[in-house]
Structure formats: C-alpha cells, structure tokens
Amino acid sequence: MQIKFSLPSLRYIILFNLILKVGLFLYTAPWKESVEKKMIVGDSEGYQRIALSLLKDHSYSPPLDTNNISFYSENTLKKYLTQHKDAMRLPVYPTYIAFVYLIAGAKPFIVIFIQLLFSLFSVALVYNICFLLFNNKNIGLIASFIFCFDPDSIYESNRLLTDTFFVLFLLASVYYFLKYLKKSEFKNIYLSAIWMGITCLTRPVAMLYSILPMIMLFCFKKESVKVKIKSCVVYVLMVSAFVGMWSYRNHCKYQTWQLTAQSGPLVFMWDAAMTEAKRTNKTLQEVRYQFQLQADSLGFKTEKNVFKQTAIYEKLGMNYIKQHTGYFIFNYIEGSVKMFFIYGSGHAKNTTQRTIDILAALVLLLQYIGFLYGLVQLFRRKKYLPLVLCIITIFYFMLVTGVIGEMLERYKLPIVPFICICSGYGYYCLIEKTKAIKS
Numbered sequence: 001m002q003i004k005f006s007l008p009s010l011r012y013i014i015l016f017n018l019i020l021k022v023g024l025f026l027y028t029a030p031w032k033e034s035v036e037k038k039m040i041v042g043d044s045e046g047y048q049r050i051a052l053s054l055l056k057d058h059s060y061s062p063p064l065d066t067n068n069i070s071f072y073s074e075n076t077l078k079k080y081l082t083q084h085k086d087a088m089r090l091p092v093y094p095t096y097i098a099f100v101y102l103i104a105g106a107k108p109f110i111v112i113f114i115q116l117l118f119s120l121f122s123v124a125l126v127y128n129i130c131f132l133l134f135n136n137k138n139i140g141l142i143a144s145f146i147f148c149f150d151p152d153s154i155y156e157s158n159r160l161l162t163d164t165f166f167v168l169f170l171l172a173s174v175y176y177f178l179k180y181l182k183k184s185e186f187k188n189i190y191l192s193a194i195w196m197g198i199t200c201l202t203r204p205v206a207m208l209y210s211i212l213p214m215i216m217l218f219c220f221k222k223e224s225v226k227v228k229i230k231s232c233v234v235y236v237l238m239v240s241a242f243v244g245m246w247s248y249r250n251h252c253k254y255q256t257w258q259l260t261a262q263s264g265p266l267v268f269m270w271d272a273a274m275t276e277a278k279r280t281n282k283t284l285q286e287v288r289y290q291f292q293l294q295a296d297s298l299g300f301k302t303e304k305n306v307f308k309q310t311a312i313y314e315k316l317g318m319n320y321i322k323q324h325t326g327y328f329i330f331n332y333i334e335g336s337v338k339m340f341f342i343y344g345s346g347h348a349k350n351t352t353q354r355t356i357d358i359l360a361a362l363v364l365l366l367q368y369i370g371f372l373y374g375l376v377q378l379f380r381r382k383k384y385l386p387l388v389l390c391i392i393t394i395f396y397f398m399l400v401t402g403v404i405g406e407m408l409e410r411y412k413l414p415i416v417p418f419i420c421i422c423s424g425y426g427y428y429c430l431i432e433k434t435k436a437i438k439s
Contacts, residue, residue: 007141010127017123017148021116024158030109040108044160046085051097052106053086060094061086061253069301077301078269078292081313084306087254087261091246092202093162108160119157119164123148125171126417130424132178133386143424146367147417151360156410162202163413169199170206170414174389177213180231181221181385193235197242204259205400210239212392220385256307264313266404268295272320274403275331279324291316336398339405339412340368371419374426386425390418 008016029035040048050060061084072080082088097111104110126147130140147153156163173195180188192213199206214232221228247257269288276287292300298312321328341364378387394415401411 007138007145010124010141010144013127013141013144013148014120014123017154018117018120020148020154021119021157024154025113025116028158030112030158031107036108039160043162044108046082046089047094047097047160047162048108050085050089050091050094051101054094054098055101055106060091060249069304074292074296075289077296078288081261081265081306081309084261087250087306088265090201090204090260092198093165096165097160112158112160115164116157118168119153122153122164122168122171122417125168125175126420129171129175129178129417130421132175132182133389133421134383134425136428139424139428141424142427143420146363146370146423146427147420149363150367150416150420151356151363152409152413153416156413159410161410163410166199166202166206167413167417169195169202170209171417173199173213177216181217184223184227186231186234189231189235190238193238194242196235197239200239200243200259201246204262205397207243207259208400209393209396210235212389212396216385216388219388250307254305254307258307261306261310264310264317267317268313268320271328271332271403272317274335274407275324275328276320278331279327332402335403335405335407336401337405339398339401339409340364342406342409342412367416367419367423370423370426370430372426373430374422374424377426377429378422381429383425386421390422393418 030039053059053061069077069080096115097108100111100114101107123144127140127144130143131137134140153164153167173192176188176192176195179185180192196206196210196213200210213235217231217235218228221231223231243259246259250259251257268291273284273287273291276282276291277284280287294316295309295312298316300309300312303309303312375387375391377383378390397411397415398405405411
C-alpha cells in the first residue's frame with residue numbers, strides 16, 4: 001500500500017537549502033576584505049595561489065621555484081612541502097577558481113556564491129539516488145529533506161575548499177552507475193566513469209573508491225560475465241585516462257607518475273605526529289620539530305625534488321607506525337569515529353552561535369537515529385544494494401580519514417549523503433509501521 005506523506009516537493013526542499021546557504025553567506029559577508037583575509041588561509045590559500053598562477057603564467061605552478069629551502073629554519077622546514085601547491089593539490093578546483101576569476105575578477109566571494117549554487121544539485125542527486133535504489137519518491141524526499149539541513153554541508157559550501165564539489169561529483173558518479181545497474185544503457189557507465197575521473201582530480205582520496213562500482217557491478221548487475229567484464233574495462237580505462245593526464249604532467253615536471261605529494265606529509269606530519277603527541281603528551285608542534293630533524297638526517301634539506309622529499313616523510317611515517325602499531329590503530333579508529341561528533345562553532349561566543357550549535361546537534365541526532373534504524377530495516381528487508389553501497393562508502397571514507405578526522409570534520413562530508421539515504425529509508429519504514437498500527 002502506497003503511503004502519502006505531507007512532505008514538501010523536491011523544489012521546495014532545494015529552495016529551503018538555498019535559503020539556509022545564502023543566509024550563512026550573507027551572515028559571514030565574505031566580500032568584506034577583513035573576512036576574506038581570515039578565509040583565504042591554509043588549503044584555501046593554496047587553491048587561490050594555483051588559480052592566480054594559471055591566470056598570470058598559464059601554468060599550475062610558477063615558472064621558477066621561489067621557495068628557497070635554505071631560508072627555512074628547522075622549525076619552519078616542516079611547512080616547506082606545503083608551499084609547492086601544484087605538487088600537493090589537484091587541478092579541478094583551482095581551474096574552477098581561475099575560470100571565475102577570468103570572468104569576474106579575483107573575487108573569492110563570487111567563487112563561493114557560484115559554488116553554493118552548484119551545491120544544490122547534491123540535494124537533488126540524493127533524491128534521485130534514493131529513487132533508483134528504492135523506486136519510491138517519498139524515501140527520496142525524506143532523505144533529501146534531512147540532507148538539506150546538514151550543518152557541515154551548509155557551512156562548507158561557504159568556504160573556498162574542494163569539499164562541496166567533491167561530494168557533488170561523487171554523487172553524480174554514483175547516480176549514473178546506479179542507472180547503469182537498473183538499465184543496460186552503456187552511456188551511463190561512460191558518464192559514471194567521467195564523473196569519477198573528475199572526482200579523482202578534485203581530491204586523490206577517491207582513487208581507491210573507484211574500485212567499489214566494479215565490485216557492485218559483478219554482484220548486482222543482471223548481465224552476462226562478458227558484459228560485466230566489458231563494463232569494468234571501459235570504466236577503468238576512462239577513469240585512468242583522467243587520472244593519467246595529471247600523472248603525465250607530474251612525470252614531465254617532477255619525474256614521477258604520482259598524482260600528488262600529499263601522502264608523505266599526511267602519514268608523517270599528521271597520522272604519526274598526532275599519534276606521538278598523544279602518546280607522549282607533547283604538543284603537535286614539538287613532535288613535528290623532532291620529526292623534521294629525523295627527515296633532515298635522511299637528506300630532506302638537500303633534496304630538491306618535492307616527490308623525493310615526500311618519500312622521505314613517507315618512509316619515516318611508516319617506520320613509526322610499524323613501531324607503534326597498536327597505539328596508532330587505536331588513535332586511527334578514535335579519530336575516524338570522533339569525526340562524526342564534531343559540529344558547530346567550536347567555542348560559541350554568543351547566544352546566536354550557541355543556538356546554531358544546539359540546532360546542529362539536533363540535526364545530527366536526527367540523522368544518526370534514522371541511519372541506525374534504516375540499516376536494520378535494510379538488512380531485515382534484504383535491500384542489499386543500498387545496504388552495501390552505504391556501508392562500504394561510509395567505512396571507506398572513515399578508513400582514509402583516520403587520525404585527522406577529529407580535527408577536520410569536513411572530511412565527513414562524502415559520508416553525509418549516504419547517512420541521509422539510510423536515514424530516509426529508516427524514517428519511511430518507521431512512518432509505515434506507525435500507520436499500519438493505527439489502521
């Protein structure tokens with residue numbers, strides 16, 4: 001029996017999401033110079049620098065290396081790799097910024113506002129993915145309704161960072177892949193692969209995630225083995241073509257086929273350093289200083305190739321993890337779990353911020369209760385496709401986040417839509433059960 005819900009239509013859900021995001025945009029006022037200075041720091045500053053280099057020098061990196069390593073002290077040397085923005089970052093997001101700057105001038109607030117508008121497509125994709133999984137509009141409406149309130153998604157859409165586009169591209173790839181599972185139209189596997197390739201060139205963390213569609217294709221696609229193999233080959237070749245373009249660029253410039261030099265600093269200066277800081281009760285800065293001395297003893301300061309420098313970090317980081325495996329695993333799991341419970345402004349300074357923090361907590365509670373109930377119902381009702389998709393996606397991004405998760409809640413964003421999908425199904429089942437009892 002089809003149950004009728006008094007839910008708003010998708011267009012009104014998207015409109016409400018727009019109001020929330022534009023409201024935050026107006027509240028933060030990123031067009032003000034004082035706000036922009038606070039906003040363009042860290043990763044944001046890196047993406048901006050690459051974009052400006054594209055406009056000025058028509059290259060993702062300056063024509064000459066202006067970062068003279070001899071000017072770095074032992075205390076600041078640990079930041080040296082992060083100054084090589086083109087080696088640490090991938091091209092999609094800086095290219096987007098450069099394109100907007102080319103048309104509208106170097107105005108970060110315009111980049112953010114356009115990004116905010118693009119983020120609305122993620123809400124629509126959550127709805128459409130639900131419809132492909134369950135063939136039920138009401139589940140999609142509930143899931144997209146819950147997703148449109150997500151505090152982290154609203155907040156991150158107003159920052160000069162990759163997360164909003166990363167989630168959008170990932171959802172687009174998943175959507176077209178599910179369409180291919182449902183209908184044997186080969187164009188959908190092409191589109192899924194194209195979006196996955198773009199996702200990988202937005203953030204490298206998606207690389208191994210691209211294996212998931214191939215596993216699901218063999219498990220859930222009702223076609224011959226020959227067709228499945230053909231689909232996998234096409235998918236792999238198209239994703240590899242996108243990734244290969246940037247790898248070839250790095251080969252020409254840095255003599256390596258690696259996508260980025262992020263792995264070394266991540267393993268050594270984040271995963272290992274944060275574990276050591278907790279283990280010894282030292283500050284993170286103290287640990288990183290000692291770690292940098294170890295790297296210098298292996299030739300970090302005399303090496304000129306940034307990818308060889310990151311290899312030194314990676315070697316030392318892996319050695320540390322091997323020596324403290326148990327403690328590292330505990331902290332890795334702890335960090336990935338804590339990621340789910342970080343929200344709000346951190347230290348609320350006024351009544352408005354405290355109110356926002358309380359509302360954010362209530363939204364997360366709503367998500368997680370529905371998610372847990374939804375998982376149980378998916379298993380009981382043998383809805384294995386959405387169950388596998390959501391569980392593997394959540395565990396994958398937990399696994400690749402690890403220790404750093406307790407500091408950067410934005411790394412949770414790729415997980416949120418899939419939590420909301422499960423949550424939407426859970427609340428639908430709950431309402432269905434309630435109505436059945438009343439009748």
